[in-house]
Amino acid sequence: MPESWNASSNSLEVRAAGIIVPVVFFLIFLLGTVGNGLVLAVLLRNGQVKYNTTNLFILNLAMADLCFIICCVPFQATIYTLDGWLFGPFACKAVHFLIYLTMYASSFTLAAVSVDRYLAIRYPLKSRDLRTSRNAAVAIIVIWTLSLLFAGPYLSYYQIVHYHGLPICVPIWEDQRRKILDILTFVFGYLLPVVVVSLAYARTIKFLWTSLDPI
Template identity: 65%
Template structure:
């Protein structure tokens, strides 16, 4: 709900308008991100988990950010009771999916580096897909209470989408969300990555340290650690604001209102920076992105050349048609010639003639 006073509302617009802009900037990168992973020659568990993280980011940006931005720009809720429940459900569904995926991929990286041989039977694409299904199922269970947490109702001649649970129930729910979606995943991330880094930098085998496989594992682990740290930093202000509301002093005024919007924007930014991290850190992602981009440019150039060839063919046929028309005037009876251009650009055009016989009937012939 908006706090009293118009100055607070005016200060909100620049921040709230930034959310759709971030969405538009991020959305074009997402198909390239997915295609780069899908075209990767190695369909390993890490690629599948990163792909799942990208799916969660895309769902969050498409189904959550645009609707949430209107809360701070419009006077009331205009999307109906179903979207009131669905939007907040998807917010927490994707948040849980992202945190659980990061925790799972941290375990995957630890096993891949610490026990590369013994973990091969466990770290298979099939098991990774099963783990992804389990992640989304668990995320659905944890976020399902938010289907009844929010409801659309009338308040002071305005339609609003606001929590309807009792304050004590809301407090318990928010604390549980903080514990299961943030504290526990962060603890898992911290424990696994500390042990992983310790093993990588304290390895005593110099030949293994110089191997290409070891270097590749270090780069992938570094990328995942950066993504995990960004997740922790981006979602921390959101959870701190909620905790301050329940356990601290958080009055409704201009400063706290802007602070709450900033916490939302920082959490939204987490879904936008992940592809940037992949592009900066992962050499394979950059190569895949470059290949896709070059293919699109070549395809566009080839289409232009083909269209030019078709236009030249049509122009040539029109010139021939003009000559044939003059010749047809000398034929007995009335005759006409027209150019038939195919509907598809890759088809062949042909000249078709019609001549009227003495008895009034027509004959059709092809002009070659």
């Protein structure tokens, strides 16, 4: 009896996962597409992008997020719902490359937004010559260039292997190179952007707090 109960429990868990996972990914896809699409529509329709550096960065962030939602989320959903990778070796490399490319672009853009907001609040007049649309465009080009450089190794990182006759898309690299790449991804894709954002907003809050007139 216990074995039959375990088998029945496992079967129920598999069925539940087969229903819940697609629903969750569908909601992520729907909300992400609609939300970022609305951001792009509002900025581009009203013509605000040409005159505001912050809006340029927000536009770039929305484009990176929308790219991730459209190009990556549907494929990621199939990993949890299908037995194997059915889209071939090119998609295996391209999807995971885009995942890290958009991750880096989003992280770097959030850091740029935090610095831009700090300069606008702390030095509203002095930063005018620096916070121009041209400089924002240059910063966005630098963001995507760095993102391409950091995400590039993932084109050879993921490959198709066969496990029990099923094709699976998995990372295959030497242990040492894999550790180095994972460390670089953590430091430059997460740690440094978090430090920049935290410092920028901490200094902004400190400035606003000390600027308040005593009651």
